[in-house]
Amino acid sequence: MTRRSIAPLWSLFLREWRVARRIGGSGAMGVVFFLTFVTLVPFAIGPDPNMLARIGPAILWIAALMACLLSFDRLFQADAEDGSLDLLHLGSSPLELVVIIKCLAHWAASGLPLIIAAPFLGLMLQQEPIALGGVVATLLVGTPALTLIGGIGAAATVTVRRGGLLMALLVLPLTIPILIFGVSAAEAASGGSIPFLSPFLILCAMTLAAFALCPFAAAAALRYLGE
């Protein structure tokens, strides 16, 4: 890529990042939801350390998935409402790249804080250091895929008022494979019958596949709905 084709995308990333930081909604709200969810778990199922240690990675993953879902619905809708979505079509960058950049910026503003918060919340769930490492590594690899899949849902519901529920219905089934392999890799990190690497590499592969496929689906939805 030449400099001329990167500059528009970089400025788009900066804009998305600034808007996310300044409104302070998605990132902070995700982390607060994450914190609340994880804090409630020991109250609901009891403070038994062994039990918490066993289910900890799964709880952290479910909480992260829910926190991600919360923030998706405005991904394209805000742009559609203020008219910038139409203008994004008129740039020299293909819409697929625009989708990737928007998803990356969204991930940096709302996914990354979750990953940073995860080890601290893991301590409340009696996680060993090695298990914390496993959770952080799997979230780091898995959450970009969640964001990209969420991008399809957000693009498909861009014209639906209060489309959050519809989007969750569309997106949740697609995230189940990510959840399964994310949790099994995170659990394998702290010992178990399967080696850490096999589910982890499958998770990596699914994220790469999401990078390759989701932007096309989301861009196609945006083009169709833009008409």
Place this chain on the structure above:
Amino acid sequence: MQRAGRRIIDNIGFMLAEGEALVVSGRNGAGKSTLLRALAGLLPPSKGAISLTSGASEVELAQNTHYLAHADGMKLALSVEENLNFWANYLVGAPDPRSLSIPQALSIVGLTHALRAPFGALSAGQKRRAALARLLVVYRPLWLLDEPMTALDQASRARFAQAMRAYGAQGGLIVVATHEPLGFNTAQELVL
């Protein structure tokens, strides 16, 4: 031209040469906005063709067009400067000497004092003026304007009409959908 399976506009044709303007008028719902969206390449025509040529070669419609509809395309949380800077970087193709800097563009629309103000703090007319400044920070040979004068006061209208004439003098094409007099009398007219 069709939208949601309904035929909206039929049998229209027009041709603009360098520096010319076209005023599209018609009752509400006649398809003025639909026509502009199609010209911007956001909506494929169901029959017929739209082409923009530079010299002998045809150029890409979307990348050579400025489209200004009812929404301003600006983020409320960012300052006017940040918004314009983003569009200047995002929409730019080849650098063109006719593109203005952000302060120059803002002085033309009379909004210099609001450079660092958050876009959300502006009044409706000021927002519109900031959106019009977007057309000036990147030169593109075709402007598609959908009711550009909404919410503008008399002085701003005169200023923008002046900017449109200057743009025409540089060879720019303008297609504008409006009910109001624009202040130039050389424009072609199309009634839908």
